[in-house]
Amino acid sequence: MNNLSNITTTTMPATTKVAAMNLSKISARDVQVYYGDKHALKDVNIEIRPRSVTAFIGPSGCGKSTFLRCINRMNDTIASCRVEGNIAIDGEDIYDPKVDPVQLRAKVGMVFQKPNPFPKSIYENVAYGPRIHGLARNKSELDDIVASALQKAGLWNEVKDRLESPGTGLSGGQQQRLCIARAVAVSPEVILMDEPCSALDPIATAKVEELIHEIRENFTIVIVTHSMQQAARVSQRTAMFHLGNLVEENDTDKMFTNPDDQRTQDYIMGRFG
Amino acid sequence: MTVSVAGKAANDIQTKSILAPDARTRRRNAAEARFRLWGKLAVALGVLALVGLLLSILSNGLSSFQQTYIALDVYLDPAKLDKDGNRDPASIAKVSTFGYAPVIEKALSEAIAAKGIVVDGLSIKAAAELISKEAPASLRNFVIANPSKIGETVSFNLLASGRIDGYYKGRVTMESAALDRNTSPEQLRLADKLKEAGLLATRFNWDFFTAPDASDTRPEAAGLGVAILGSAYMMLIVLVLSLPLGVAASIYLEEFAPQNRFTDLVEVNIANLAAVPSIVFGILGLAVFINFAGLPQSAPIVGGLVLTLMTLPTIIIATRAALKAVPPSIRDAALGVGASKMQSIFHHVLPLAMPGILTGTIIGLAQALGETAPLLLIGMVAFVREFPGAPPQGFFDPASALPVQVYNWTQRGDPAFVERASGAIIVLLVFLVLMNLIAIILRRRFERRW
Numbered sequence: 001m002n003n004l005s006n007i008t009t010t011t012m013p014a015t016t017k018v019a020a021m022n023l024s025k026i027s028a029r030d031v032q033v034y035y036g037d038k039h040a041l042k043d044v045n046i047e048i049r050p051r052s053v054t055a056f057i058g059p060s061g062c063g064k065s066t067f068l069r070c071i072n073r074m075n076d077t078i079a080s081c082r083v084e085g086n087i088a089i090d091g092e093d094i095y096d097p098k099v100d101p102v103q104l105r106a107k108v109g110m111v112f113q114k115p116n117p118f119p120k121s122i123y124e125n126v127a128y129g130p131r132i133h134g135l136a137r138n139k140s141e142l143d144d145i146v147a148s149a150l151q152k153a154g155l156w157n158e159v160k161d162r163l164e165s166p167g168t169g170l171s172g173g174q175q176q177r178l179c180i181a182r183a184v185a186v187s188p189e190v191i192l193m194d195e196p197c198s199a200l201d202p203i204a205t206a207k208v209e210e211l212i213h214e215i216r217e218n219f220t221i222v223i224v225t226h227s228m229q230q231a232a233r234v235s236q237r238t239a240m241f242h243l244g245n246l247v248e249e250n251d252t253d254k255m256f257t258n259p260d261d262q263r264t265q266d267y268i269m270g271r272f273g
Numbered sequence: 274m275t276v277s278v279a280g281k282a283a284n285d286i287q288t289k290s291i292l293a294p295d296a297r298t299r300r301r302n303a304a305e306a307r308f309r310l311w312g313k314l315a316v317a318l319g320v321l322a323l324v325g326l327l328l329s330i331l332s333n334g335l336s337s338f339q340q341t342y343i344a345l346d347v348y349l350d351p352a353k354l355d356k357d358g359n360r361d362p363a364s365i366a367k368v369s370t371f372g373y374a375p376v377i378e379k380a381l382s383e384a385i386a387a388k389g390i391v392v393d394g395l396s397i398k399a400a401a402e403l404i405s406k407e408a409p410a411s412l413r414n415f416v417i418a419n420p421s422k423i424g425e426t427v428s429f430n431l432l433a434s435g436r437i438d439g440y441y442k443g444r445v446t447m448e449s450a451a452l453d454r455n456t457s458p459e460q461l462r463l464a465d466k467l468k469e470a471g472l473l474a475t476r477f478n479w480d481f482f483t484a485p486d487a488s489d490t491r492p493e494a495a496g497l498g499v500a501i502l503g504s505a506y507m508m509l510i511v512l513v514l515s516l517p518l519g520v521a522a523s524i525y526l527e528e529f530a531p532q533n534r535f536t537d538l539v540e541v542n543i544a545n546l547a548a549v550p551s552i553v554f555g556i557l558g559l560a561v562f563i564n565f566a567g568l569p570q571s572a573p574i575v576g577g578l579v580l581t582l583m584t585l586p587t588i589i590i591a592t593r594a595a596l597k598a599v600p601p602s603i604r605d606a607a608l609g610v611g612a613s614k615m616q617s618i619f620h621h622v623l624p625l626a627m628p629g630i631l632t633g634t635i636i637g638l639a640q641a642l643g644e645t646a647p648l649l650l651i652g653m654v655a656f657v658r659e660f661p662g663a664p665p666q667g668f669f670d671p672a673s674a675l676p677v678q679v680y681n682w683t684q685r686g687d688p689a690f691v692e693r694a695s696g697a698i699i700v701l702l703v704f705l706v707l708m709n710l711i712a713i714i715l716r717r718r719f720e721r722r723w
Contacts, residue, residue, distance in 0.1 A: 074608065079532055106611030116602035118621055128620070129610035179606070186610055 025050035025190065025220040026071060031085035033066050033075070040066050044085070044246045046239060053212060053221045055235035055252065057228060059267065062241040064224045068192050071222065072108035073101040089190065106133050108190040109183030114199050115175035117167035117182070122159050125167040125178055126150060129186035145185055153181035154211050173204020177211060184215065191215075193223040197230065209234050228268055232256050240264045330702070334695025336442045340478035340493065341433040343404055343467065347380040348426045349416060360420045373409035373416075377401060377431070388470040394459045403460055403467070405432035407487060407494035432480075433473060435493040435689040437464045441475050444688060481696060485658045486673065486681070492689030495682070497697055499657050503573050503672030504642060504704075506664065510577025511584055511641050516634050518581075519588030526589070527596045528618055547586035554583045555647030563651060570652035571671035573661065579651060580641040587640060591633020595626035628716040635712035639705050645676040653677050675701045 026048040033041035041063045048054050056064035066075070073094060075081040087094050094104055106129075117125050126146045129135075136142035146163075150156040155177045159170070167178050176196055183191055193212070197205040212221060212234050225231050231238050232252060239249040240261070248261040259265050289295065294302070353376055357364045378401040385392060385400070392400055408431040416423060432438075436456035439445035447458045467473040484496025530536045558579035562568045568575050599622045607617030623630075648654070654677050661670035673681070675697060682694035 072609070074605065077604075077608065102611055102613045104611075105608060109611075110605075110609035112602060112605055112609065114602055116600075116606040118603065118606060119625065128607075128612075132610075132612055132616055132620075182606075182610060 023047065023049050025089065026222075027088050027091075028067075028070075029086040029088075031067070031070065031083065031087060033063070033070060033084075034082040035078070036080040040244055041070075042244045046246060046249055048220065048222060049237060050220045051217060052237065053216050053223060053235040054237045054239065055231035056222065056224045056239050056241060057226075057231050057267070058241035058247075060226075063244045064239075064241040065194055067241070067246075068194055068222060068224050071190065071192055072105050072110055074105075074110065076101055106186050107188055108192060109186055109188035111176070111179050111183055111191065111193040111196045113195040115172055115179055117170070117175050117178050119166065119168050121164045122150075122167045122170070122178060123163040126181050126185045129182060133186060135187070149181040149185035150178075152184050152215055153177045154207065154214070155181055171204070173200050173207055176200060176204070176208055180208070180211060180215075184219075188219065190220045190222065193221065195224050195226060198226060205230070228256070240267065242267070330695050330698050333692060334697075334699045337481055337692045337696025337699075338478050339442070339475050340480065341438040341441050341473060341475045342430040343381075343433050343473050344428065344430050345377070345380045345384055345404075345472070346426050346428050347376060347412065349423045350376055350379075351424045354416055355420075355423050360423065362417065362420060365417055365420055365423075368413070370409040370413050373412045374401070377404060377408055377412065384472060385467075388472065390463075390466045390470060392463055395457075395463060399457070399460065400463060402456070403434055403437050403464055405434045405491060405493045407432050407491045430476075432493045433464070435491070435687060437461070437473075438475075438493050439689055440464060442692070444692070481693075482700070485660065486656060486678065487658075488656075489685055489687060492685070492687045492693060495690070495693050497675065497678060497700060499660055500673040500675045500678035500697070501700070502661060502667075503576070503653070503657075504675045506573035506661065506668055506672065507577040507580055507674060508638055508642060509664070510574065510668065511580045511638060512634075514577070514581040515584045515588055515637065519585050519634070519637075520592050520630060522585075523589045523592035523596060524618060524623070527593045528614065528622070543586050543589055547590060550646075551583055551644050552646040552650065554579050555650030557582065558647060558651045569669055569671070571655045571657065571673075572669050573672050574668040575651045576648050576653055576672075576674060577668070579647045580644060583644065583647065584637040584641045587637035588630075588634050591636070592626070592630045595629025595633065596622060598629065599625045624719075628719040631715045631719070632712050635708050635715075639708045642704060642708070643676050643701065645674075645680055648674050648677050649680070654681060656681075675704070 024047040028044050028046045031041055031044040044067060056068060058064050069075045070083055070087060075083060083095060118128065123146055126149050127142055130142060130145045136145055147156065150159065155174060158174060170178060197208050200208065209230065223234065235252045238252045238255040240247045242263050248259060248264045250260065255264065256268060259268065351358060353372060354368055355365050378397055381401055382397050436445050440461050447461060450456050450458050450461050464473055481496050482501065483498045484494060485499045487494035526536065558575055562575045562578055563570055603621050603625065604617050607621045653674050655671060657671045657673045661667040661672040679694050679697045682690040682697065
């Protein structure tokens, strides 16, 4: 919080200070991540804007997924992983010892690379999150949450007649949208997506991208992708990672036409990766 | 130079036909064919051994499910059975089983006379040896339970003696009877006449499952009742203790415990415990549960505790394997929507691991059911005729166990016990097959939930 205001005051006129606050939902300061002895992320500093899509690109092993998983502390599940520095959401340090990662993850939802619906019914998949967080007082409220989450995920018309059939019986693209509905149902503020379309065909990919486009009004979305075209299509801001460093972070339009950093230029042109 | 060599090789490849296999391919195929043959031979050998085992057990043991009985109308003579004449249970109980022998003798001689059977060369006492020594005892039990029947004539199916029973099962012949102190050809001939007259018959032997063990001279009366009950009690104790303990330990070790030297040590030792000879657990049980904790000998509670210790490693190893097999993406998914670690395990991981856990548990139980050695050390080999009481008190009463009963009977002198032992093995195998069947059914049911 203090860090952030210091920076905004030093770099911007005082009149835009409030606007700058609003410009940043997630702010990372000097983030270092180690897997055992391996230094996986070095000095990452980034401001992620609310109600927009930020794409992380970069070659495999560059640390973009690692950084994504830092934002909802999924890295806690890896015993050898150590995170240093400061990551704040709305100015609150998420690595503060007082923070319960379970509460954090209700606020920061996640969609994974491979669609991973629970081996339960479609309804149960979406209802699980609201249920464990006590978001519904009764069955009809739960029904409403499930329906609206499925509608937001653009899946409602396809599954409304078979809510009790298994979620794992859907096609890959439908499963991934079900996973998005599952994340949305908990009413998170941030949704992290780790290569959500890498296991999908182009048509399912298009649907998921369309969906991301629609829900960005309500959420802060961070998406890791290997597809430059996808980053260009869905995101407003793009961050390029390379060898554990955040190379460049810029407006997507600028990033893909006139990047500041030579490495970004090379990667986008396909010279390495 | 190199170019020309490469060109030559390329030519060779082009000229080779795939219609005729080359030497290398032929060798490769021959090796595979040999390997398959070895596999088939190994399977055939296994099947042969299994068939041989089953045939030998069935041929020896199936006859134990049949038993020869002699039907007699017995007059319960008040002059002999209730000398005081007041139907007082205490005074009736004063008459020992010896007092009942003459009553049976009399009933037999009357029945022989009534059917017009000629008995040659046998005193009535010798003729009465056709009937088991167990018969007076069962008659006495009946009278003590029903004092009002004294003075009436009641129909009984009395056990024929082991030799007579063996005669109808082919174990005893006229020749062997001539050399046998316990029977004679005359007795066998009398048995044949009784059978013709419809007094003697061979029927299904329910007593084999319900009666307790019997002494060396009464193999015909020996049954598995106490052993089945004792085994059932022990399995109950093992299930109730080892399933929650084993599953809880596995979940902790697999999901929560940090990876360090200590947990590595625990892991290695669990694997070692699974391989510890079962008799060692028996010594442990004797030292800890009986000598130190002061629990009674021969009791199902001690047997159950020892078998629990033995089963735990099996269950833990199976459960951990089942938990490991649950894809991590399911855990991620649960954590991703904000479930706590425990919620993710109990709501998602455990239900998916359930088929594996149940299979492991039932395999462990089946192992425990067939275990003999540790039970010998804690005194379950004792001769027990009294049924243990109802649980939980019954857990502390002396009992036997199925495999120990088999062991016990094979030690006895009378050849009739060999048949009983084989019969008990069949019962044990049927229980094992049933348990495996339950494991398969449970696994199917849980797996079918998509």
